[in-house]
Amino acid sequence: MAEGYKYHRVLLKLSGEALMGDAGYGIDPKVVDSLAGQIAEVVNDGVQLAVVVGGGNIFRGLAGSASGMDRAQADYIGMLATCMNALALQDGFQRAGVESRVMSAIEMKQVAETYIRGRAIRHLEKGRVTIFAAGTGSPYCTTDTTAALRALEINAECLMKATKVDGIYDSDPVTNSDAVRFDTISYKDILANDLHVMDSTATGYCMDNGMPMIVFDLMVPGNIKAALQGKNVGTTVVSSVG
Numbered sequence: 001m002a003e004g005y006k007y008h009r010v011l012l013k014l015s016g017e018a019l020m021g022d023a024g025y026g027i028d029p030k031v032v033d034s035l036a037g038q039i040a041e042v043v044n045d046g047v048q049l050a051v052v053v054g055g056g057n058i059f060r061g062l063a064g065s066a067s068g069m070d071r072a073q074a075d076y077i078g079m080l081a082t083c084m085n086a087l088a089l090q091d092g093f094q095r096a097g098v099e100s101r102v103m104s105a106i107e108m109k110q111v112a113e114t115y116i117r118g119r120a121i122r123h124l125e126k127g128r129v130t131i132f133a134a135g136t137g138s139p140y141c142t143t144d145t146t147a148a149l150r151a152l153e154i155n156a157e158c159l160m161k162a163t164k165v166d167g168i169y170d171s172d173p174v175t176n177s178d179a180v181r182f183d184t185i186s187y188k189d190i191l192a193n194d195l196h197v198m199d200s201t202a203t204g205y206c207m208d209n210g211m212p213m214i215v216f217d218l219m220v221p222g223n224i225k226a227a228l229q230g231k232n233v234g235t236t237v238v239s240s241v242g
């Protein structure tokens with residue numbers, strides 16, 4: 001049990017864009033190293049951490065299909081993009097001295113284990129960061145949906161959604177300086193107010209199964225640990241408020 005932490009087993013969702021830093025494309029090793037350092041600290045304290053990584057820094061299925069590709073085929077390319085990010089993250093974890101495993105929803109034995117739920121839980125119990133790659137393995141899904149699904153499967157106490165913004169606002173804080181941040185909000189209110197935090201499938205999975213979520217700014221060093229300790233670093237999403 002990790003002393004001083006509110007959450008002991010969590011799933012961290014990293015968008016592909018988070019890995020590209022200020023570059024417009026690809027993977028910035030400096031970002032990966034900084035992330036790995038933050039994650040090393042909490043894992044060494046005993047937190048069990050699983051990661052779902054996106055692929056938007058490399059390829060998005062929707063963008064492919066908008067330019068004329070078959071949607072499912074484009075989504076498979078997107079899923080393979082998440083595998084590249086997962087391997088880059090694993091490399092960063094290794095350099096930070098954190099043991100990790102990449103588990104892919106699409107079989108690719110030479111580079112990753114195939115996802116098996118029980119084995120993933122075993123890795124977590126042994127203190128290995130478990131990186132889930134290739135999304136759900138099915139097209140027409142996102143890695144937000146993957147994150148919600150895997151968080152439920154591994155009995156995570158919380159889904160941590162790392163973004164570039166420090167929480168959920170009633171309107172876009174980039175374009176509206178009067179936007180107000182929520183400390184806490186319910187999934188119902190997210191849907192009712194059409195707040196685009198995750199896609200509706202991911203929101204539905206979390207809402208219907210009571211999976212809490214913390215939305216926080218990944219770019220602030222120390223935020224992962226603070227969020228895990230229950231400090232107010234973003235917005236907490238719960239099944240119902242009040």
Ligand code: UDP
Pocket residue numbers: 014015016017053054055056057059060061062074075076077078079080081082134135136137138139140141142143144146
């Ligand atoms: N994808 C998919 N099925 C999944 C997860 C992802 O088909 O279960 C594809 C989809 O094309 C998506 C791409 O992989 O656009 C990259 O994932 P996502 O857009 O969620 O990445 P992020 O926005 O988090 O970087």
